[in-house]
Amino acid sequence: xxxxxxxxxxxxxxxxxxxxxxxxxxxxxxxxxxxxxxxxxxxxxxxxxxxxxxxxxxxxxxxxxxxxxxxxxxxxxxxxxxxxxxxxxxxxxxxxxxxxxxxxxxxxxxxxxxxxxxxxxxxxxxxxxxxxxxxxxxxxxxxxxxxxxxxxxxxxxxxxx
Numbered sequence: 428x429x430x431x432x433x434x435x436x437x438x439x440x441x442x443x444x445x446x447x448x449x450x451x452x453x454x455x456x457x458x459x460x461x462x463x464x465x466x467x468x469x470x471x472x473x474x475x476x477x478x479x480x481x482x483x484x485x486x487x488x489x490x491x492x493x494x495x496x497x498x499x500x501x502x503x504x505x506x507x508x509x510x511x512x513x514x515x516x517x518x519x520x521x522x523x524x525x526x527x528x529x530x531x532x533x534x535x536x537x538x539x540x541x542x543x544x545x546x547x548x549x550x551x552x553x554x555x556x557x558x559x560x561x562x563x564x565x566x567x568x569x570x571x572x573x574x575x576x577x578x579x580x581x582x583x584x585x586x587x588x
Contacts, residue, residue, distance in 0.1 A: 441465065492571040495545045499560040503534035507556050516556065521549050523569060530567075532560060547571040 444452055444465050452463040499505070507516040507530045514521070517529050523543040531538040551568040554560055 437461070437463070492547075492573060494550055494568040494570050495547070496568050497529065497541055497544065497566045499532055499562055499564045499566055500541075501532050501534055501539050502562050503532040503539070503560065505532050505554050505556065505558055505560045505566060506530055506538075507552075517549050517552070517567070519549050519551060523547065523549060541566065543569060545569055545571040 440452060440454070440461075440463060443449070444463065450465055452461075454461045454463075508528045509515055511527060512518070512521050517523070523529060523546065525543055525546045527543045528540055529543050529549075530541045532541065533539075547569045549567055550570045553565045553567060560566065
């Protein structure tokens with residue numbers, strides 16, 4: 428197997444090295460090796476990426492996220508999930524993650540899984556466990572978590588050395 432390094436790959440690696448303050452990188456893929464050495468700024472000076480960081484402006488208050496409604500994708504009998512919840516089944520106030528199983532609809536002993544489309548808290552259950560549902564009928568509402576910026580989430584590059 429012969430590995431090659433594309434110019435765009437090297438440019439991206441150099442950009443990442445500068446962003447994170449990495450001075451040297453050794454990369455080996457199969458028989459190909461790549462050694463990158465970046466010249467560092469003189470001691471006592473901050474890299475350009477950190478020297479001229481703009482002062483963050485106050486952000487406008489974002490409107491609250493609208494609740495997401497899970498609707499029945501098929502006709503059948505609705506059953507709430509029995510695993511992954513503190514009460515054995517989802518209840519209002521329970522936290523769910525995007526992609527988490529929250530229930531299923533059974534038709535002729537064939538279940539159709541229902542997964543949460545967003546991470547948040549269940550606010551409302553519109554249908555009781557074991558009730559018949561029709562296509563498109565609302566089953567539960569989820570209030571998504573507020574989205575946070577990378578700064579708020581702590582996703583800043585490491586400080587200059």
